[in-house]
Amino acid sequence: MKSDLKSVFGQKDDLHILVFNCGSSSLSYKIFDVVQLKQTRMLAHGKAHRVGVKGTKASFITYNFNGRTHKETVPIRTHQEAAELVFNYIRKNNLKINLVGHRFVHGGNFFAKSAFIDADTLKKLRLCLPLAPIHNPIALSVIYVSKKNLPETKQYVAFDSAFHSTLPPVAYTYPLPGAIIKKFAYRKYGFHGLSYLDVMQKTAAWLKTPAGKLKMIICHLGTGGSSVAAIRYGGSVDTSMGYSPLTGLIMSTRCGDIDPMLTIYLMAAYGYRPDYLLEMLEKKSGLFGLSGFSSDIRDIIDKKDEKQAKLAFDMYIHRLKEYLGSYLAVLGNIDALVFTDDIGVQNWLVREKVCENMAWGGILLDKNRNRNASSDKITGLNAAKSKVKILSVPNDEEQVICMEGLRLIGESA
Amino acid sequence: MILLFYNDAFYIYWRALRGKRVIRGKCKYDPAWPAIVSASIARAGKIEAIGYFLHHGGEQIKKTVSFLTPEKLSAVAKCVKFLPEYNDLTCQIASYWLKKTPDIPHLLFCDTAFFAGLPYKAINYALPYRLRKQGIRRYGRYGLSHRWISKQIKPYVDGPQAKIISVYLGDHTNLSALKGETPIETSFGFTPIEGILSLTGSGSIDPTIVFYLHAAGISFKEINELLSQKSGFAALLGKRTDLQAVFKPGKDHKKIAAREFYCYNVAKCIGSFAAILGGIDVVVFFCEKPEELKNAISEICGRFAAWGLKYRGFIKKENNLWSLAEKSSRIKVYCLQHSKWRIMEESIIASLKTRRAQ
Numbered sequence: 079m080k081s082d083l084k085s086v087f088g089q090k091d092d093l094h095i096l097v098f099n100c101g102s103s104s105l106s107y108k109i110f111d112v113v114q115l116k117q118t119r120m121l122a123h124g125k126a127h128r129v130g131v132k133g134t135k136a137s138f139i140t141y142n143f144n145g146r147t148h149k150e151t152v153p154i155r156t157h158q159e160a161a162e163l164v165f166n167y168i169r170k171n172n173l174k175i176n177l178v179g180h181r182f183v184h185g186g187n188f189f190a191k192s193a194f195i196d197a198d199t200l201k202k203l204r205l206c207l208p209l210a211p212i213h214n215p216i217a218l219s220v221i222y223v224s225k226k227n228l229p230e231t232k233q234y235v236a237f238d239s240a241f242h243s244t245l246p247p248v249a250y251t252y253p254l255p256g257a258i259i260k261k262f263a264y265r266k267y268g269f270h271g272l273s274y275l276d277v278m279q280k281t282a283a284w285l286k287t288p289a290g291k292l293k294m295i296i297c298h299l300g301t302g303g304s305s306v307a308a309i310r311y312g313g314s315v316d317t318s319m320g321y322s323p324l325t326g327l328i329m330s331t332r333c334g335d336i337d338p339m340l341t342i343y344l345m346a347a348y349g350y351r352p353d354y355l356l357e358m359l360e361k362k363s364g365l366f367g368l369s370g371f372s373s374d375i376r377d378i379i380d381k382k383d384e385k386q387a388k389l390a391f392d393m394y395i396h397r398l399k400e401y402l403g404s405y406l407a408v409l410g411n412i413d414a415l416v417f418t419d420d421i422g423v424q425n426w427l428v429r430e431k432v433c434e435n436m437a438w439g440g441i442l443l444d445k446n447r448n449r450n451a452s453s454d455k456i457t458g459l460n461a462a463k464s465k466v467k468i469l470s471v472p473n474d475e476e477q478v479i480c481m482e483g484l485r486l487i488g489e490s491a
Numbered sequence: 492m493i494l495l496f497y498n499d500a501f502y503i504y505w506r507a508l509r510g511k512r513v514i515r516g517k518c519k520y521d522p523a524w525p526a527i528v529s530a531s532i533a534r535a536g537k538i539e540a541i542g543y544f545l546h547h548g549g550e551q552i553k554k555t556v557s558f559l560t561p562e563k564l565s566a567v568a569k570c571v572k573f574l575p576e577y578n579d580l581t582c583q584i585a586s587y588w589l590k591k592t593p594d595i596p597h598l599l600f601c602d603t604a605f606f607a608g609l610p611y612k613a614i615n616y617a618l619p620y621r622l623r624k625q626g627i628r629r630y631g632r633y634g635l636s637h638r639w640i641s642k643q644i645k646p647y648v649d650g651p652q653a654k655i656i657s658v659y660l661g662d663h664t665n666l667s668a669l670k671g672e673t674p675i676e677t678s679f680g681f682t683p684i685e686g687i688l689s690l691t692g693s694g695s696i697d698p699t700i701v702f703y704l705h706a707a708g709i710s711f712k713e714i715n716e717l718l719s720q721k722s723g724f725a726a727l728l729g730k731r732t733d734l735q736a737v738f739k740p741g742k743d744h745k746k747i748a749a750r751e752f753y754c755y756n757v758a759k760c761i762g763s764f765a766a767i768l769g770g771i772d773v774v775v776f777f778c779e780k781p782e783e784l785k786n787a788i789s790e791i792c793g794r795f796a797a798w799g800l801k802y803r804g805f806i807k808k809e810n811n812l813w814s815l816a817e818k819s820s821r822i823k824v825y826c827l828q829h830s831k832w833r834i835m836e837e838s839i840i841a842s843l844k845t846r847r848a849q
């Protein structure tokens with residue numbers, strides 16, 4: 079199989095896949111060495127943190143290669159700058175890259191699955207930009223940086239909306255007039271699909287039960303965007319993000335759910351310009367808007383004694399609990415409550431507060447286990463008598479993207 | 492005779508109550524309205540008190556029922572900006588009668604006041620804080636009704652810590668979470684569009700859609716109309732109807748889908764309130780015509796079987812309260828027939844009694 083893969087590229091050496099994953103305030107990258115079609119080995123990895131964050135702490139990037147970890151504290155204003163740092167590192171270490179994969183949040187109606195990047199794909203990706211105005215443009219900018227640095231190397235995109243294609247009409251419908259729905263295709267898409275797929279599979283493996291027999295709620299709590307998904311028997315049945323990634327939970331700079339009429343009111347009665355208002359909802363609201371000083375929940379927890387920071391933290395938990403309750407109602411009962419992504423696996427206080435007073439739903443946290451949980455491996459956090467398993471599961475979206483690349487190669491061979 | 496007023500943006504409705512006799516009136520708003528009202532109540536006797544229904548009390552009015560004076564009316568006028576089409580008209584009606592009958596008690600029923608004291612975390616949007624200072628927050632509505640429910644249900648619940656969810660099923664379905672008699676959450680937001688879909692209102696949708704529609708050349712006025720007048724059940728069914736008609740048994744596939752969508756969203760809201768209450772002791776449904784919404788109530792309750800809700804149905808009635816769950820049910824379920832006119836009438840009579848006693 080190894081030789082088959084390589085024949086596609088005419089490579090004699092190893093096959094290396096570089097995967098980029100843009101969060102709204104981070105850029106993760108991983109380089110995989112493909113051993114076999116379904117077996118990969120991570121060769122190098124790292125992450126640029128606090129990219130473009132308005133906070134009190136400095137941005138930095140990490141590099142992990144050959145067992146060495148290296149951290150560089152450097153101003154990183156854009157995702158392009160972060161990607162350039164990665165390519166510099168690749169050149170410095172003489173790493174060969176044969177394929178580049180990118181995560182793309184919103185493929186709209188243009189993409190039902192992953193695709194190689196050619197002129198036609200690029201054109202469609204550009205049409206998708208306004209669908210996820212924070213994520214799509216930064217992902218596209220990293221695609222351009224990659225093309226500039228590796229002009230001869232094939233690239234592909236994997237989409238975040240695909241996992242939620244199983245949503246039932248009750249979950250995806252917006253009750254707007256038929257003509258409007260028909261013309262603009264408004265519906266709930268949902269995001270973080272690559273993470274949900276990965277975490278669902280890992281949870282099933284950990285519980286030694288096929289995903290097809292499990293009901294679970296996964297909280298994907300990131301440093302930028304966050305969402306929750308209700309998953310029944312292997313498929314997503316509801317999720318907190320909507321047509322765009324703006325809605326649902328309170329996020330670092332995104333407002334999450336608000337009264338849709340409020341936007342009209344602010345424009346009509348207060349004279350907000352539409353582009354200014356949308357930018358405010360996306361980039362100046364959420365934890366940043368509430369606290370007034372940081373978009374990072376870790377900064378906010380540090381200053382929890384201050385009134386605005388406390389309000390931001392309380393609202394973050396309040397909203398998340400409301401989604402947890404509503405998805406419990408959707409699923410009836412659940413086998414597992416899973417926390418993932420940076421905040422989900424690292425922040426014990428968020429998990430403790432979310433699970434507080436949830437015994438009625440069969441959710442009982444072991445506070446000690448929760449406080450001492452490792453953030454880099456799957457950990458059970460529930461008390462022994464909890465009906466629901468509570469897990470912290472590190473996600474690996476890059477691994478899923480890498481697999482999508484191998485699938486594409488397989489299809490095109 | 493007690494005179495009660497209720498208005499929307501276009502119509503004035505009134506009731507003149509004298510013992511068991513009721514005069515009902517309705518007229519379109521135009522400068523001749525005082526003459527029309529006066530003519531309709533001419534033979535109902537002397538006016539003893541007048542009540543006005545204020546849809547939106549903004550941040551100024553924090554009492555659900557209060558005596559209205561000319562000074563207080565100026566505070567009411569300040570709330571007009573939040574719901575100008577409705578509040579402006581209410582102010583005009585009150586102003587007219589305050590001048591015409593200055594010596595009798597005037598009562599103001601404020602529909603947002605019950606939720607004025609919601610916890611900060613429930614009131615706020617995650618927007619820049621300066622907007623909060625401009626009054627951008629969640630207000631809730633139907634406070635008069637949810638407050639009434641909290642008092643009606645009191646004998647059936649376990650003290651001030653009881654976890655209660657009150658569910659109004661009707662043209663503007665909405666829910667509130669109550670700890671005893673204290674509200675801690677509402678499904679309505681800054682406007683009643685947020686939350687569950689209504690007959691013609693969209694309910695919560697992704698707000699970015701507003702921006703995309705505007706970018707596509709649709710004006711704010713049209714978008715406003717689209718979300719508030721042309722969406723909800725009207726959009727799902729392709730025609731305007733009421734909730735009772737949606738739940739009339741039948742095999743119309745659009746209606747079946749609409750029922751499912753509605754019950755799904757009400758159930759989700761109940762679930763979310765359960766999470767912030769720390770469980771549910773009691774769910775109270777209330778509507779104008781409970782018997783016509785039995786299907787909706789049984790469908791919604793059925794979704795909580797896994798939570799230990801054992802639904803029995805409309806069998807046992809005590810006074811005006813149906814008890815809908817089995818004795819062994821972990822969650823108690825009640826249903827009350829509701830009329831905002833009756834609530835206004837009852838509380839105006841109670842207020843007059845207290846006033847006389849003082």
